[in-house]
Every structure is written in C-alpha cells, then in structure tokens.
Amino acid sequence: MDIIKQKNENELVIKISGRLDTNSAPELEKAIMESIEGVEELTFDLAEMPYTSSAGLRVFLKAQKQMNKQGHMKVINICEDVLEVFEITGFSDIIEIA
Amino acid sequence: MSTIRKLKKNLSFNIICSVVVILLMFSGIISVIGYISFYNSLTREYDETTYAICETAATLVDGDKIDAYLAGGEQEADYQLAQRRMDVLCEKMNVSLIYVIKVDTSDYGSFVSVFNSVNKKTDYTRWEAGYHREATNEEYCQMYQRLYSKQSDHEKIFRTRNLNGAPPHITSIINIENSKGEVTALLCVQRPMSALEEGRKPYLISISLAVVIAAVIAATVALNFLNRQFIKPLIEIRKEAQRFARENVAGNNKLDQSISHIDEIRILAASIEKMEEDTLKYIENLTQITSEQERIGAELDVARNIQEGSVPNVFPAFPDRKEFDIFASMTPAKEVGGDFYDFFLIDDDHFAMVIADVSGKGVPAALFMMVTKILIKERCRIAEGTPAEIVQYVNDRVCANNQADMFVTVWFGILEISTGKVFATNAGHNQPAICRGSGQFEFLPGPHSLVIGAMPDISFKTYEFTLQAGDKLFLYTDGVTEAINENKELFANSGMLNSLNKKKDGTAREILEQVKHDVHYFAGYAPQFDDITMLCLNYNGTENQMNKELHVEADIQNIDILNDFLSEYCSGIGCSMKVQTQLSVAAEEIFANIANYAYGEGSGYADVKLDCVEDKLSLVFEDSGIPYNPLKKPDPDIKLSAEERQIGGLGIYMAKKLTDDVTYRYEDGKNILKLVKIIK
Known part of the structure; x- marks a missing residue:
C-alpha cells in the first residue's frame, strides 16, 4: 500500500493506493496522525484502493471522530467493492462519500 | 589467325612440318656433296684433255727455232706452216686459244707472243708475233718460273669465277724445250669449260628433283606410318574418350588392341578401355547405392510417420476434461527417435503419463521405443496396478527379449484426477519439474529405480505426490537439458528452469513451446544432438470437488x-x-x-x-x-x-x-x- 499526502494550509488530501488490510492499516493511521493537526478539510482519495477490511474502517472511523472536532472529512472516488463494505457496515452513513 | 593457331596445335600438321624440314635439310646436304664431286671430276677431265691438246700443239713448234720465228717474222714459211697447223688444231679441238710465248726470264713479269691461234667462234683478238705483254698477275709469274726452271712440266689454272662475263675456262701451260733440253718457250691452251656451264644447271636441277622426290616419298612413307600407327590411333582414342566423357555409357565398339604397333599407344588404348570399364562399374555401384539410400529414406519417412502417429499428437487431447490440460512434443534428432511420450486415460479418474528415453538413437532405438510404449499401455489396459508393478512387468518382458542389450529410462506416473494425487515410478529418468501454485518451477525429488531393460526380476519404487489445482508438471528427456550450442555449452537444468519460469502462468502448450523456442535459440546453428521430447501437464483440479x-x-x-x-x-x-x-x-x-x-x-x-x-x-x-x-x-x-x-x-x-x-x-x-x- 502506498500513501500520498498533499497538504495545502488547512486542507489535507490523502491518496491511498493498494489494499488496506489489517497489516497496512496501522501505517495509514500513523500517516494521518502525523498530519492531521490543524487540518480543517480532510479528503481521502480512494480511486486506487480496491479493498478494505474492518481494520481500515477503524482508521477511517478514528479520523472521522477527530475531524468531527476540528473540521470536515470526506472520501472521494470510492470503488464499488469498497463502497459495499462501507454500506454493509453503515459507514456510508457516518462518513461523507462524495 | 585462328586457323594458324589451330594448325600449330594440330599433331599431324606438326609432324608433317618436322618431317619436311628434316628432309629438306638432308636433301640440301646431299646436293652440296653431289655438286662438289661433280665439279671435281669435271675439272679433272678437263685438265687431262687440255694437257693432251697442249702436248699435241707442242709437236707443231720447234723449240730450237723460237728465236728464229721471232726474228723471221710471220712471213717466214716455217712460221706460217706452224701457225696454220696450230689454227687448224685450235678449230678442230674447239679450244679458245692456243698460244706460244717467250717469257722474259729476268723477272718472269712479261713475255713476247710467238704463235697465237684464236678460235673463230670467240671474240679474242689475235696477238701478232713479237707482241709484248705484262704477265696477268703474280700467280702467272710464279707458274712461268716453275715451268722454266722445270720444277713442273704442266701448270693449269681454272677460271670459273670473277670472269667479267667471260665463260669459265681452263688454261693449261707446258714448256717447250730445245734440243739441248732447255726451256725456250711456253705453250698455253685456253679451253672453255662449257660442259661445266651447261652441265651444272641440269645437274643441280636433277639432283634437287631427285632429292625432293626422295623427300616426298620418305615423308609419305613416314607420314603413312605415323598416321597409321600413331595419329589415327590417337584420334580414335581421343574420340572414344570424348564420347565416353559425353555419354558415360559403354561404346558399341571397343578400342582395338592392335590399333597400333607402338607399345605406348597400345597401353594408352588399353588404359582408356580399363578406365571406362572401371568408371562404368563405379557409376553402376553409385546408382545402386543412391537408389538404396532413396529407398531407405522413403522407408524412414514412413517410419517417422508411424512413430509420430503412435503417440497422441492431437491437441487439445481431452477437450472435455477441464481438470487438466496437457501438451507434448517429440523432436527426433534423426528421422526416427528413441524418445517417446505417451498419455492416456486408464479409467475416468486415472490418467497415465509416460516419458522415456531409449539408449541410442535412430532405427534400433525407435524399434525398442515402440515395444516399450506398447507394453506399458497394454499392461495398463489389462489390469490395475501401481506404477511400480506396471514398470516391473514391462521390464521383465523387455529383458526377456533384449538381444541388443538396450535399455530405456522411463518416468511413469498415474494421476488420480479427482484428488490430484500422482503415483509415480522413476526408472532412471530425469527428475520432473513442478510448479506449485504461484511459485517457481523446481525439480520434484523422488526415489530412482533401475532403468528398464537392464536386469530382469528387479522391483521398482513407487512414490507419491499431490498436485493442487494450478500446479504444473513438466516431463522431459535429456535432449532438453543436454542441448548444446556452438560453443559446446549445455542448456542445462538451469536453462530449462529459467525457460519454464518465463511462461509459468501459461497453458501447457505455451510453457512447452517456450522451452522449445529457448532450446532452439540456445542451440543456434549447432546440430540437434539428441531427441528432444517434452510433456507438460497443467492440473486444474476437479470442478465439483x-x-x-x-x-x-x-x-x-x-x-x-x-x-x-x-x-x-x-x-x-x-x-x-x-x-x-x-x-x-x-x-x-x-x-x-x-x-x-x-x-x-x-x-x-x-x-x-x-x-x-x-x-x-x-x-x-x-x-x-x-x-x-x-x-x-x-x-x-x-x-x-x-x-x-x-x-x-x-x-x-x-x-x-x-x-x-x-x-x-x-x-x-x-x-x-x-x-x-x-x-x-
């Protein structure tokens, strides 16, 4: 899994490429926590992410909780299989999918 | 020009020219010798007759009266009598001049004419008595002296050259003595050598003619001989050699052994005949050998077709069976090979695979291969058994009739299609290569047994391994791993595994053709040394289980x-x-x-x-x-x-x-x- 971050003042875009699973989720979590301070607009670009498990969802939930305190968060370019996971778990209700 | 050049190369022409030249030289020499002897005998004859005329003329002159003749002059009766008689003699004897001279004995350099008779047919002018004249030259002076001193009584001089138009003549001189025996005068007779003048030409013509005729006759005889004994036979031999070179068949007429009396020519003719016979024999042999080779070649082609047809060679071999995909190929180094593969369904759930390599190559190996192949398949057909049992059965049958002490290495496996389990026996063959799941091709270890055909009544080991869906099994003969390139390097196990891994996710056909291509590319222009046989099985597992x-x-x-x-x-x-x-x-x-x-x-x-x-x-x-x-x-x-x-x-x-x-x-x-x- 590769993570590309683009930070523009208080906006942060995180692009994830590859599988987000139990092994790679902590890496994403670390990447977010490093950069989230002061961010008011957090965007996850999931165009290149074909897969996520509950471990990935946990990271998104944690980020969402944090952003609820300091700004706004959304995910974009979500693929069908990942969207299904979001829907099954009700995450599509708590995370904005644009 | 070209005609001349051709003639120069023509044997007959050269020989004729040589003979003619030699004969001309020969006739020239004969002519010269003949002319010299002709001249000598003629001059001797002239000398003798002229001397006789001198003796006769001398009787007309009285040696005691020389001074009297000169003193009395021509009117004296004695003088006139002698002069008249001398004139008659001159005319009768047909000589040019008869004259008597008195030489001045002080130095013999001059003389006085006494008598002088001139033949009327000549243009000479008569000297009157007392006519004084210098000697013609020193030679005459010396002759006069010798005659006066009686050192000789007869001198002669021939004038045949440098005559200023005068005919050749001989002048004969004798002395006239008085009664005291003293020389008082000299008598000279000049006689034309008309016979020499007249006889020389005809003589030369006749001798030349005779020599030319002789030369022509000799040349004809020589040519005839050469022609008959040498040139004609040579031409015959040349014609025969040319004809043979063109037609390459025996001639209607043999060269006659009595073609010539010359040994060399006869030997040459005999050699040509012998060479023709030998060449014809060689041609016949060669034709036989060639047709024999063609026949063998045609038979081998048929044998190759039979061999190719004896192994399953239609792919996909089992289009209905989705559980596995198989592809195999066999490329003999010669027309027929000793390698073979085989595969067949024993029953619905058991699939047999064989790959084998007979020792040696060519026809013997091919025959042995057929026997082994049929025995394995028939044994599988008639009764169940483990691979070891089947191979043991085959080994015993092969050993029983193994006249040529040949052997065959065999890898024989039976796949249980439903489970992927393979029971195999390896009788001295290369270890198969296997690719498991998403891994790489590697060699599949297993126990070895002895080759088939080496020894009867031995047992073989069966071993077992399981193919999972997606696994691939590659069987091959050492023609693959031992393929060599122009630098005598081996393709080797590593080369084969590398090649296999290039297409490890491909179909059985793709994998096999990759290896085939790589071996071919590796070998380059090096000739294929051994049979190359490969079999690849892709096991897909069972769809329902x-x-x-x-x-x-x-x-x-x-x-x-x-x-x-x-x-x-x-x-x-x-x-x-x-x-x-x-x-x-x-x-x-x-x-x-x-x-x-x-x-x-x-x-x-x-x-x-x-x-x-x-x-x-x-x-x-x-x-x-x-x-x-x-x-x-x-x-x-x-x-x-x-x-x-x-x-x-x-x-x-x-x-x-x-x-x-x-x-x-x-x-x-x-x-x-x-x-x-x-x-x-």
Missing part, C-alpha cells in the same frame, strides 16, 4: 499468504473479482480474529480449507486455540453515529454480511468456523 488447504501460523503478518492462497483458488475456479474481494475481506476478518485472540499471548496455527462443490464455495477456518464462538457476539449497531460507534465485533459482522452462510462448531479441540459463499 476441488479442495485446498493452507496450514499457516496464526500471525497477522501471514494475511498476505492467506490472501494469495485464496485469490489463486478463486482464479482457478473462475470467480468474479467482486466475489473474490468479498471472500477476501471475510477471510481476513476471521483470520485476524484467530491471530489476535485464539492463542492469547502464545502462538499457534490456523488451517484454512477451501472447497468448492458446484457453485458453493466453502471456506473453513480451524484453530486449536481457546474455544470461542464469535457468532454468539451480538451484531454491532450500525445506526450509531461515529462518536458512538465501537470498532469491536465489526469484523465478524462483515464476514457474515459478505458471505451467504457462517457456522461455528467446536470439535476435537478445534474451533471450526465455516463460511459458505455462492459464487455464481
């Missing part, structure tokens, strides 16, 4: 292994990507649960079993950890807000949602969680 197992340490790090295992299986049975992703998420959740909780602080293993029956794919997780039924845990409330949500329990919930059925049981100390997914 495919199972696979993964035994793995329950560590979260091994999720990738689990994922590879699953995705490979799913690709093998043709799952859609969507189903594959769903299963993958479900499997990860269960595995993560086991890894995180089943063994507490310790560690253990998880067994993952995949099975597919029709469209139902079952995924079973087994662990020996703390008994725990995750299904008892209530589902998380997915309606809660982000702030209220707990992450625990979400994984099992997702697994349930993404599959069609989830069950749990605890059995034999194992937690057994089974997920079922309808894949179509």
Whole structure:
C-alpha cells in the first residue's frame, strides 16, 4: 500500500493506493496522525484502493471522530467493492462519500 | 589467325612440318656433296684433255727455232706452216686459244707472243708475233718460273669465277724445250669449260628433283606410318574418350588392341578401355547405392510417420476434461527417435503419463521405443496396478527379449484426477519439474529405480505426490537439458528452469513451446544432438470437488499468504473479482480474529480449507486455540453515529454480511468456523 499526502494550509488530501488490510492499516493511521493537526478539510482519495477490511474502517472511523472536532472529512472516488463494505457496515452513513 | 593457331596445335600438321624440314635439310646436304664431286671430276677431265691438246700443239713448234720465228717474222714459211697447223688444231679441238710465248726470264713479269691461234667462234683478238705483254698477275709469274726452271712440266689454272662475263675456262701451260733440253718457250691452251656451264644447271636441277622426290616419298612413307600407327590411333582414342566423357555409357565398339604397333599407344588404348570399364562399374555401384539410400529414406519417412502417429499428437487431447490440460512434443534428432511420450486415460479418474528415453538413437532405438510404449499401455489396459508393478512387468518382458542389450529410462506416473494425487515410478529418468501454485518451477525429488531393460526380476519404487489445482508438471528427456550450442555449452537444468519460469502462468502448450523456442535459440546453428521430447501437464483440479488447504501460523503478518492462497483458488475456479474481494475481506476478518485472540499471548496455527462443490464455495477456518464462538457476539449497531460507534465485533459482522452462510462448531479441540459463499 502506498500513501500520498498533499497538504495545502488547512486542507489535507490523502491518496491511498493498494489494499488496506489489517497489516497496512496501522501505517495509514500513523500517516494521518502525523498530519492531521490543524487540518480543517480532510479528503481521502480512494480511486486506487480496491479493498478494505474492518481494520481500515477503524482508521477511517478514528479520523472521522477527530475531524468531527476540528473540521470536515470526506472520501472521494470510492470503488464499488469498497463502497459495499462501507454500506454493509453503515459507514456510508457516518462518513461523507462524495 | 585462328586457323594458324589451330594448325600449330594440330599433331599431324606438326609432324608433317618436322618431317619436311628434316628432309629438306638432308636433301640440301646431299646436293652440296653431289655438286662438289661433280665439279671435281669435271675439272679433272678437263685438265687431262687440255694437257693432251697442249702436248699435241707442242709437236707443231720447234723449240730450237723460237728465236728464229721471232726474228723471221710471220712471213717466214716455217712460221706460217706452224701457225696454220696450230689454227687448224685450235678449230678442230674447239679450244679458245692456243698460244706460244717467250717469257722474259729476268723477272718472269712479261713475255713476247710467238704463235697465237684464236678460235673463230670467240671474240679474242689475235696477238701478232713479237707482241709484248705484262704477265696477268703474280700467280702467272710464279707458274712461268716453275715451268722454266722445270720444277713442273704442266701448270693449269681454272677460271670459273670473277670472269667479267667471260665463260669459265681452263688454261693449261707446258714448256717447250730445245734440243739441248732447255726451256725456250711456253705453250698455253685456253679451253672453255662449257660442259661445266651447261652441265651444272641440269645437274643441280636433277639432283634437287631427285632429292625432293626422295623427300616426298620418305615423308609419305613416314607420314603413312605415323598416321597409321600413331595419329589415327590417337584420334580414335581421343574420340572414344570424348564420347565416353559425353555419354558415360559403354561404346558399341571397343578400342582395338592392335590399333597400333607402338607399345605406348597400345597401353594408352588399353588404359582408356580399363578406365571406362572401371568408371562404368563405379557409376553402376553409385546408382545402386543412391537408389538404396532413396529407398531407405522413403522407408524412414514412413517410419517417422508411424512413430509420430503412435503417440497422441492431437491437441487439445481431452477437450472435455477441464481438470487438466496437457501438451507434448517429440523432436527426433534423426528421422526416427528413441524418445517417446505417451498419455492416456486408464479409467475416468486415472490418467497415465509416460516419458522415456531409449539408449541410442535412430532405427534400433525407435524399434525398442515402440515395444516399450506398447507394453506399458497394454499392461495398463489389462489390469490395475501401481506404477511400480506396471514398470516391473514391462521390464521383465523387455529383458526377456533384449538381444541388443538396450535399455530405456522411463518416468511413469498415474494421476488420480479427482484428488490430484500422482503415483509415480522413476526408472532412471530425469527428475520432473513442478510448479506449485504461484511459485517457481523446481525439480520434484523422488526415489530412482533401475532403468528398464537392464536386469530382469528387479522391483521398482513407487512414490507419491499431490498436485493442487494450478500446479504444473513438466516431463522431459535429456535432449532438453543436454542441448548444446556452438560453443559446446549445455542448456542445462538451469536453462530449462529459467525457460519454464518465463511462461509459468501459461497453458501447457505455451510453457512447452517456450522451452522449445529457448532450446532452439540456445542451440543456434549447432546440430540437434539428441531427441528432444517434452510433456507438460497443467492440473486444474476437479470442478465439483476441488479442495485446498493452507496450514499457516496464526500471525497477522501471514494475511498476505492467506490472501494469495485464496485469490489463486478463486482464479482457478473462475470467480468474479467482486466475489473474490468479498471472500477476501471475510477471510481476513476471521483470520485476524484467530491471530489476535485464539492463542492469547502464545502462538499457534490456523488451517484454512477451501472447497468448492458446484457453485458453493466453502471456506473453513480451524484453530486449536481457546474455544470461542464469535457468532454468539451480538451484531454491532450500525445506526450509531461515529462518536458512538465501537470498532469491536465489526469484523465478524462483515464476514457474515459478505458471505451467504457462517457456522461455528467446536470439535476435537478445534474451533471450526465455516463460511459458505455462492459464487455464481
């Protein structure tokens, strides 16, 4: 899994490429926590992410909780299989999918 | 020009010219010798007759009266009588001049004419008596002196050259003595040598003519001889040699051995005849050998067709059997080879594969190969048996009639199609190569037994291995690994494995053709040294009864292994990507649960079993950890807000949602969680 971050003042875009699973989720979590301070607009670009498990969802939930305190968060370019996971778990209700 | 050049090269022309030149030189020499002797005898004759005339004329002159003649003058009766008689003699004897002179004896350089008779037919002027004249030259002076001093009584002088138009003549001189024996005068007779003048030309013409005629006769005889004994035979021999070179068949007429009396020519003719006979024999032999070779070549072509037809060579060989895909090829180094492969269904669930290499190459190996091949197949047909039993049966039959002490290395395996189990016997053959799952091709070790045909009544070892769906088995003969290039380097095991791995995900045909291509490319222009035979089996597993197992340490790090295992299986049975992703998420959740909780602080293993029956794919997780039924845990409330949500329990919930059925049981100390997914 590769993570590309683009930070523009208080906006942060995180692009994830590859599988987000139990092994790679902590890496994403670390990447977010490093950069989230002061961010008011957090965007996850999931165009290149074909897969996520509950471990990935946990990271998104944690980020969402944090952003609820300091700004706004959304995910974009979500693929069908990942969207299904979001829907099954009700995450599509708590995370904005644009 | 070209005609002259041709003539110069013509043997007859050269010989004729040589003979003519030699004869002309010869006749020239004869003519010269003849002329010299003719001249000598003629002058001698003239000398003698002229001397006789001198003697006769001398009788007319009185030696005592010389001074009296001169004193008395021409009117004296004695003088006139002598002069008249001398004139008559001159006319009768047909001489030019008769004259008597008195030489001045002081120096012999001058003389006085006494008598002088001139033949009327000549243009000479008569000298009157007393006419004084200088001697013609020193030669005359010396002659006069010799005659006066009586050193000789007869002198002669021939004038045949430098005559200023005068005819050749001889002048003969004698002395006239008085009664006291003193020389008082000289008498000279000049006689024309008309016979020489007249006789010389005809003589020369006749002798030349005679010599030319003789030369022509000699040349004709010589030419006739040469022509008959030398040139004609040579031309005959040349014609015969030319004809033979052109036609290459025996002539109607043989060269006559009596073609010539010359030994060399006869030997040459005999040699040409012998050469023709030998050449014809060689041609006949060669024709026979060539036609024999053509016949053998045609037979070998047929044999090759028979051999190629004797092994299954129509692909796909079993289009109805989806459980496996097979491809094989056989490329003999010669027309026919000693390698062979074979495969056939023993029954619906048992598939036999053979690859073999007979010692040696060519026809003997091909015959041996056919025997072995038929024995193996027939033994499989008539009764069941392990590969070892079958190979042992074949070995005993082969040994019983092995006249040529040949042997054959065989790898023989029987695949149980439903399970992927292979029972094999390796009788001295190369180890097969195998590619398991997504791994690389590697050699499959197994026990070796003795080659077939070496010794009767020996036992063979059977060994067993299992092919999983997606595994590939590659069988080959040493023609592949021992292929050499122009630098005598071996393609070797490493070359073969590299080649196999280039196309390890391909079909059996693609894999085999890759190896074939690489061997060919490697060998370059080096001739194929050994038969090259290959067989590749891709085992797809059974569609309705495919199972696979993964035994793995329950560590979260091994999720990738689990994922590879699953995705490979799913690709093998043709799952859609969507189903594959769903299963993958479900499997990860269960595995993560086991890894995180089943063994507490310790560690253990998880067994993952995949099975597919029709469209139902079952995924079973087994662990020996703390008994725990995750299904008892209530589902998380997915309606809660982000702030209220707990992450625990979400994984099992997702697994349930993404599959069609989830069950749990605890059995034999194992937690057994089974997920079922309808894949179509």
